[in-house]
Amino acid sequence: MKRIKLTVAYDGTDYCGWQIQKNGITVEEVLNRALSRLTGEEITVVGASRTDAGVHARGNVAVFDTDTRIPAERIVYAVNALLPEDVVVVRSEEVPAGWHPRKCVSVKTYEYRILNKEFPDPVRRRDTYFVSFSLDIERMRRAAEYLKGEHDFKSFCSAQTAVETTVRTIYDLDIKKEGEIITIRVRGNGFLYNMVRIIAGTLAGVGRGYFEPEDMERMLEAKDRTQAGVTAPPQGLTLVGIEYEKPDNSGSGSGCSA
Amino acid sequence: MKRIKLTVAYDGTDYCGWQIQKNGITVEEVLNRALSRLTGEEITVVGASRTDAGVHARGNVAVFDTDTRIPAERIVYAVNALLPEDVVVVRSEEVPAGWHPRKCVSVKTYEYRILNKEFPDPVRRRDTYFVSFSLDIERMRRAAEYLKGEHDFKSFCSAQTAVETTVRTIYDLDIKKEGEIITIRVRGNGFLYNMVRIIAGTLAGVGRGYFEPEDMERMLEAKDRTQAGVTAPPQGLTLVGIEYEKPDNSGSGSGCSA
Numbered sequence: 481m482k483r484i485k486l487t488v489a490y491d492g493t494d495y496c497g498w499q500i501q502k503n504g505i506t507v508e509e510v511l512n513r514a515l516s517r518l519t520g521e522e523i524t525v526v527g528a529s530r531t532d533a534g535v536h537a538r539g540n541v542a543v544f545d546t547d548t549r550i551p552a553e554r555i556v557y558a559v560n561a562l563l564p565e566d567v568v569v570v571r572s573e574e575v576p577a578g579w580h581p582r583k584c585v586s587v588k589t590y591e592y593r594i595l596n597k598e599f600p601d602p603v604r605r606r607d608t609y610f611v612s613f614s615l616d617i618e619r620m621r622r623a624a625e626y627l628k629g630e631h632d633f634k635s636f637c638s639a640q641t642a643v644e645t646t647v648r649t650i651y652d653l654d655i656k657k658e659g660e661i662i663t664i665r666v667r668g669n670g671f672l673y674n675m676v677r678i679i680a681g682t683l684a685g686v687g688r689g690y691f692e693p694e695d696m697e698r699m700l701e702a703k704d705r706t707q708a709g710v711t712a713p714p715q716g717l718t719l720v721g722i723e724y725e726k727p728d729n730s731g732s733g734s735g736c737s738a
Numbered sequence: 739m740k741r742i743k744l745t746v747a748y749d750g751t752d753y754c755g756w757q758i759q760k761n762g763i764t765v766e767e768v769l770n771r772a773l774s775r776l777t778g779e780e781i782t783v784v785g786a787s788r789t790d791a792g793v794h795a796r797g798n799v800a801v802f803d804t805d806t807r808i809p810a811e812r813i814v815y816a817v818n819a820l821l822p823e824d825v826v827v828v829r830s831e832e833v834p835a836g837w838h839p840r841k842c843v844s845v846k847t848y849e850y851r852i853l854n855k856e857f858p859d860p861v862r863r864r865d866t867y868f869v870s871f872s873l874d875i876e877r878m879r880r881a882a883e884y885l886k887g888e889h890d891f892k893s894f895c896s897a898q899t900a901v902e903t904t905v906r907t908i909y910d911l912d913i914k915k916e917g918e919i920i921t922i923r924v925r926g927n928g929f930l931y932n933m934v935r936i937i938a939g940t941l942a943g944v945g946r947g948y949f950e951p952e953d954m955e956r957m958l959e960a961k962d963r964t965q966a967g968v969t970a971p972p973q974g975l976t977l978v979g980i981e982y983e984k985p986d987n988s989g990s991g992s993g994c995s996a
Binding site for chain 2: 567598599604
């Protein structure tokens, strides 16, 4: 028995998110199906990030256990032939038996993309949030500065969540504009439910003049979801990647040892 | 009766191209339907470029005649509410009665996008051509130089076409790389059937080392479709825009006078 770590990319448009549910097809489900067919075993993957319906990934992570004789690094090639074209495995590798994608210390990177022009671009409607108000990205950058670092992000978390703590650390929060697309790239040690989408919705609110950059301080302070901006829609969001401490660094106190 | 010029953007993925046909839904058809509903007249648009199935546009052009009392510049707002989300009108304006989008002198700009990485990106599968071979864009740029200017592009035209002349002029042919996406941008006074896709397929062939940049000279010389590279698939292609001489410049010999 060996444990395999997969790095997975997908177009979330036509999925009810990552996690298996009754109402529709999920990414987890198509992965389980393809891996079961490949190995002849009943495979159940464990994912790192349960992305919502419509959210995309270039590097979500999942693990599964298998007795297959296919070499770990070759699984990526074999499984893609059994997957629909909107789900692609981009890497496969063996990890220690106890390695768990949600229990190990990790840094996640997300990108949120806004298409900012007068009329929508139909080709980019599936992976951008269309905003017709002109957005001032210098204002958005000033606002973003307030969110960097360790904060209680309770105001930036959907109300229905039950988590131990709403304190998180944002290491980087950069905003760039290429043509008509504004990309908010955020890197942190963990994100609350809808946190990136609420940050994106709030920064867009600053960009159009509805909030001031300095309002971020007040919003963080309030620890109240109603004080921040709207939750931007899912299709603008992409989970770019998850960095882990090396899984074989056991004994280093990484929480990742087998 | 007035003649209205529309600038139209669309995601071509789910359409059988621009031109009305029996086998499936086309962009022309959904425009006719929406404009007929809007005006209460039976509208038939005349398009500038009959793009193929799967090809996208940010600025195709179409005209139609109407007695509607909606001001020309307001039609853009009214019609979008009646169109599916993958077709968007981005501009509407009145033009002289005789103005015809295919008979007037114009310059067209196309972009062909290649996604060049080891594994596909599912989110960009609908608007890029995925190439896993590593492409050398410096070689592609050297090859592109041979195609600029006035040439007989018979080798870069699908065989089934009947046209008076296969001589065309390419004003600009630029290749840029942003991240994993290579964009070939070409601007010219007209393009033969499949010409941009054959240029893209041939330049990709140069990029991966299958052709030499200098081979372009021989290919143009041959006037034989079999001497150029493959026709790259439709989803990488976007008609970016069509520039016309001012429609009101009648008498200037533009071929655009009413």
